[in-house]
Amino acid sequence: MSLQGPSNPQTNWTADGVLPPWHGQVDTNLERTVGQATRVLSKGTILAFEGDELHSLFSVKSGWLAAAKSLPEGERQILEFVLPGEFYDPIAADGHTSFVQLEALCDAVVAVIGATTWARLLNDLPDLRRSERLRDVAARARQSERMLRVGQSSAEVRIAYALIEFSMRMTDIGATDEDGGYHIPLGQQQLAEFTGLSSVHVCRTLRRLNRNGLITTGDHMDINIHDEAALADLAGVDLDALRQEIIPEAA
Amino acid sequence: MSLQGPSNPQTNWTADGVLPPWHGQVDTNLERTVGQATRVLSKGTILAFEGDELHSLFSVKSGWLAAAKSLPEGERQILEFVLPGEFYDPIAADGHTSFVQLEALCDAVVAVIGATTWARLLNDLPDLRRSERLRDVAARARQSERMLRVGQSSAEVRIAYALIEFSMRMTDIGATDEDGGYHIPLGQQQLAEFTGLSSVHVCRTLRRLNRNGLITTGDHMDINIHDEAALADLAGVDLDALRQEIIPEAA
DNA sequence: CGATAATTTGAGACGTTTCAAAGCGGGTGG
DNA sequence: CCACCCGCTTTGAAACGTCTCAAATTATCG
Secondary structure, eight states: OOOOOOOOOOOOOOOTTOOOTTTTTSOHHHHHHHHHSEEEEOTTOEEEOTTOBOOEEEEEEESOEEEEEEOTTOOEEEEEEEOTTOEEOOBOTTSSBBSSEEEESSSEEEEEEEHHHHHHHHHHOHHHHHHHHHHHHHHHHHHHHHHHHHHHOOHHHHHHHHHHHHHHHHHHTTOSOTTSOEEOSOOHHHHHHHHTSOHHHHHHHHHHHHHTTSEEEETTTEEEESOHHHHHHHHTOOHHHHHHHHOTTOO | OOOOOOOOOOOOOOOTTOOOTTTTTSOHHHHHHHHHSEEEEOTTOEEEOTTOBOOEEEEEEESOEEEEEEOTTOOEEEEEEEOTTOEEOOBOTTSSBBSSEEEESSSEEEEEEEHHHHHHHHHHOHHHHHHHHHHHHHHHHHHHHHHHHHHHOOHHHHHHHHHHHHHHHHHHTTOSOTTSOEEOSOOHHHHHHHHTSOHHHHHHHHHHHHHTTSEEEETTTEEEESOHHHHHHHHTOOHHHHHHHHOTTOO
16 A cells, blocks of 8 residues: 655644544444554545555544546546545455545544455444445435536536535534634645636635625635525525435434 | 326337346346336436435336436536446435436336335345445446546547447447447437537537547447547546446456 | 745636537428 | 428537636745
């Protein structure tokens, strides 16, 4: 497995005390297994390269990961962010290579779970299978919503949607402040790679959303949504329906 | 469940005799269960609307389905095509609504599988779980490759990739002719909804690929790839690696 | 406080969309 | 069997949104 960390211990963002979504449902056997091999990552550490041999998956304890794919010319698309409490399995259908690059977007702590261990757990624990499945379906729904907007919408809509998705997921793990404001450990470049835009245009678009009073962006990507209804309307989102769709536990 | 068919029995495209990928691996119990409730659909039939109450999933015997999502203004994104031998489960994380619109793109035959039946089967048959998981991982990989290109590439690349993906999947189910040529039951409008382009631009791009000798498109979307290497290069694809990634059985 | 990276803003180029009209082709009804 | 009609494809021309390039500004860190 690859490990490469441009040491840049910055951004003290961590969602301490966040519990995995299956907390309390599965026997402690899992807790122990998962807890055994944890790794502390500094910002920029790459857990797996695209095409790498890989036999483990990851559960994020704190910090964010990004799963990205690249074209030969270098253009990068971030496919998913992995937030505290979430799992990510980068293993392709061949069973032994990673189909994405997995990178820590800030200092992070992850549990490393061996593929065979995981397979055994999944086979033995129907409850774990169930919660895994819920997570998978929710992830697929998120991916679909993004695809819909990247394929069919303007920059404004793509970013409005992304901000709403972040808001919901951050609220879910309790990583928002009293006003629903939240911080994302991303630069505009990364937001661009996520939404399929250039970083310059991300900047302009965020600026416009600010100007129109829909949001406020503080330093270092502190997001505050001021007019949630208008933002949802812009993004073409029904807030309640979306939450049901993309947040696993809201069942 | 909804049923609505703009009767237009055209396009005699069917992949007769195609067997599901788990053929022979799972006991015949499954074959019987799955085979029981089959439905014959005419082109344009909608199996499920977005947000509809739904308690079943589908296995396609012949014909193509499209899974699509729409924005309030009407823009449509096709997320996945379901080919003969494939399954599709449109049920969202809430367990009882469809998160996509599922539509027959030509006359088709599908097996309808009740959600509870399916859950029981999955729980009882580890082999089925395994093959299900392989299919899921492959579908996720396909979705990711598309997202990468819709987000980061030009029209030419998006379409080149789509044609390669079709080619691989059609080859896999034996629906190509001697020369590797194949037919897809889509119009340019649908290819546009799949690639995130306007139908006009799909037309221009296909024309250019023809002019440059990469492909030939006959009447009614008969595709022949003439310079596979060049097309793959254009799409930014390593053919062998991609096949491994997006075709379930190539394990 | 200086060096370096990230954001912001401007101006022009480029690719894609939109609108519009013309060219097919296949199916239907006369 | 032909004529008509309708939907899909093709082509052109102009409008639009986003990208690229470049420079100024602002934050960050040693």
